[in-house]
Amino acid sequence: MAPTKTDDTILELNNVTRTFGAFKAVRGVSLKIRRGEFVTLLGPSGCGKSTILRMIAGFETPNSGTIRMNGADISKKRPFERAVGLVFQNLALFPHLNVFDNVAFGLRAHGVGKAEISDKVMAMLGLVDLADFAHRPVGRISGGQRQRVALARSLVTEPDVLLLDEPLSALDLKLRRQLQTELKTIQQKTGITFIFVTHDQEEALSMSDRIAVMNAGLVEQFSPAVETYHFPQTEFVARFVGETNLFHGRLATDDGGKRVLRFDDPPFEMALPENLPEDLPEDPPEFAPGQAVALSVRPEHVRIEAADGAGDCVRHTGQVVSHSFSGASLTYTIRTGGRDVLAQAVFRPGGRHPLPVGEAVTIGWDMDQVRLIPASPQRQEH
Ligand code: ATP
Numbered sequence: 001m002a003p004t005k006t007d008d009t010i011l012e013l014n015n016v017t018r019t020f021g022a023f024k025a026v027r028g029v030s031l032k033i034r035r036g037e038f039v040t041l042l043g044p045s046g047c048g049k050s051t052i053l054r055m056i057a058g059f060e061t062p063n064s065g066t067i068r069m070n071g072a073d074i075s076k077k078r079p080f081e082r083a084v085g086l087v088f089q090n091l092a093l094f095p096h097l098n099v100f101d102n103v104a105f106g107l108r109a110h111g112v113g114k115a116e117i118s119d120k121v122m123a124m125l126g127l128v129d130l131a132d133f134a135h136r137p138v139g140r141i142s143g144g145q146r147q148r149v150a151l152a153r154s155l156v157t158e159p160d161v162l163l164l165d166e167p168l169s170a171l172d173l174k175l176r177r178q179l180q181t182e183l184k185t186i187q188q189k190t191g192i193t194f195i196f197v198t199h200d201q202e203e204a205l206s207m208s209d210r211i212a213v214m215n216a217g218l219v220e221q222f223s224p225a226v227e228t229y230h231f232p233q234t235e236f237v238a239r240f241v242g243e244t245n246l247f248h249g250r251l252a253t254d255d256g257g258k259r260v261l262r263f264d265d266p267p268f269e270m271a272l273p274e275n276l277p278e279d280l281p282e283d284p285p286e287f288a289p290g291q292a293v294a295l296s297v298r299p300e301h302v303r304i305e306a307a308d309g310a311g312d313c314v315r316h317t318g319q320v321v322s323h324s325f326s327g328a329s330l331t332y333t334i335r336t337g338g339r340d341v342l343a344q345a346v347f348r349p350g351g352r353h354p355l356p357v358g359e360a361v362t363i364g365w366d367m368d369q370v371r372l373i374p375a376s377p378q379r380q381e382h
Contacts, residue, residue, distance in 0.1 A: 008035050009032045009033065009034060010034065010036075010070060010160060010161060010193050011031075011033040011056065011067070011068070011069050011193065012031070012032050012033070012066075012067070012068040012069075013030055013032075013065065013066075013067055014030050014065055014066045014067075014068070015028050015029070015030050015064065015066075016028070016029045016030070016052070016064070016067060017029075017062060017063050017064045017065055018051050018060060018061075018062055019063050024217050025051045025217055026048040026052060026055070026062075027048075027216070027217035028218070029048075029052060029065075029217075029218065029219050030065075030219075031219065031222060033161075033195065034193075035193055036191045036192070036193055037209045037210060038184065038187050038193075038194045038196065038207060038208050038210075039193075039194070039208060039211070040196045040197070040198060040203075040204040040208040040211045041053070041195065041196070041197045041212050042199065042200075042201060042204040042211050042212065042214065042241070043199065043213060043214030043240070044199055044240070047214040047215055047216055047217065048214055048216075049165075049197040049199075053165050053195065056082075056084060056161070056195065057079055057082065057084050057086055057163055058074070058077060058078055058081075058082050059079060061075070062075060069082065069083070069084075069160065069161070083159050083161070084160070084161050085154035085155065085157060085159035085161070085162040085163065086154060086162075086164075087150050087151055087154050087162065087163070087164045087167045088150075088166075088167065089165060089167055089168075089169050089170055092150075093138045093150060095138060095139055096137075097137075097138065098134070098135050098137050099133050099134050099135070099136050099137075099138060099141065100125070100134040102138055102149050102153055103121045103124060103152045103153045104121045104156075106153065106154075106156060106157045107120060107121070107156060107157065110157070122134065124155055124156045125152055127152070127186060127189065128148040128149075128152045128182075129182075130148055130149065130152065143170070143171055143175070144175045144178070144179060147167060147168065147171065148179075148182070150167070151186065155186070158192070160193065161194075162192050162193070163195050164183075164195070164196045164197065166198055166199075167196075168180065168183075168198075180207055183207065184207045196208070201242065204241075205228070205229060205242075210222060210223060210224050210225070211223065211224075211241075213236070213241060215240075220236050220237050221233045221237045229241055230371075231371060232244075232296060233373060234373060234374070235294050235373060236376065238294070238296040238371070238373060242298060243299055243342060244296045244298050245297045245298075245299065245302065245341050245342055246294045246295065246297075247263045247265070247295040247297070248263065248264060248265075248292065248294055248295075249261050249262050249264060249292075249294075249295065250262055250290060250291065250293065251272065251287045251289055251290065251293060252289070252290070253289065254269075258271065259271075259272045259289075260272065261293060261372070265339050266316050266337025266338070266339070267337065268316070270367070272287070272372075287372070287374070291374065291375075292374070292375035293372055293373065293374060293375055294372075294373050294376075295370055295372055296371040297341075299331060299342040299343055300329075300344045301365050301366070301370065302341060302342070302365055303343075303365060303366075304355070304362075304363055305363070305364065315362050315363070315364035316336040316337070316341075316362065316363055316364070317336065317361070318334040318335055318336030318361055318363055319335050319358060319359065319360055320355050320356065320358060320361060321333040321334060321335050321357065322357060323353075323355070323357070327347075328346065328347065329344050329345065329347055330344070330345045330346075330347050330353050330354055332344075332345065332354075334361060334363055336363060343363055
């Protein structure tokens, strides 16, 4: 199998909704997924990720909207009529079968010949690095190896789309990181479209071509991983994907008629950035006079200077409240005005960090590293 990442759409959800009684679990989701893509549905518990996967698989029926695969409406097709594979956190391997027979199960059910089964299963076990374990009972392999058996079992039938619902969440952190890399490599080698569900933003960022960030039954943003982090389009996305500092304010006009942004806490004013970065996504938000806005400043973009530090960035005086050490970096909490700001600093032994608690500092950021986004609807109303 060769990588087949192209621009053609393999799966399209069009305004799909799903309600349970009066509760709207999925509220009009539209997504176009390209053939060969690694797409992640990312969001907090209960936001509707698994319900979407279950509707794609055919275990759940949308109340309205359509699901098309390879151009054909599959909304009414039964699960086994869809060219879809599934991997869940709860692996449901057959405990009485060995590794080979677990992987061969689907092919046997489809009546595939013995020699072809042997070739395909061994090729797949080679791909997931388990060829030497073919005859081992699945009860006598490790958790990570069992996860790879589940993956091989789903891939061996060559589905058009593989759905993965939090498949790594039961594993310890180190194994999880290792399997993330392996999963991505296997996806690239097979060229099969993966739709992966997780609530772990680091996992989503490290593996995905594109991420659909979900909140309360809606997709708030569907964009390439790098863009999701660097150009969040909503407050929710800015907060959920990575850590950030959000400053709330409004677009106003100063005495000279220039458009300015006025923020409340700490109080400051800045010009509306005119020269937007060249790598900005296609549709930068438009802001109307009086509109409530949020400024997102990532902790790694907050500079910490001595109290009298100079520079051409936005600057505030503050005081170190606490710091936490995480190996390569230090994250400070700095009190400025009536709020706390997170600031990350690179740690070098013998350098000036960590600054002591209580130290007076100036914090600031460069305007080309911050993002202006519309304030969330609740704030717009106030
Ligand atoms: P998690 O990460 O916790 O698995 P999720 O984002 O996958 O969450 P879903 O499992 O899709 O969320 O559930 C979305 C909402 O729909 C939740 O509030 C859940 O309780 C509700 N829900 C899901 N299935 C049913 C059902 N069969 N009957 C009633 N409510 C349901």
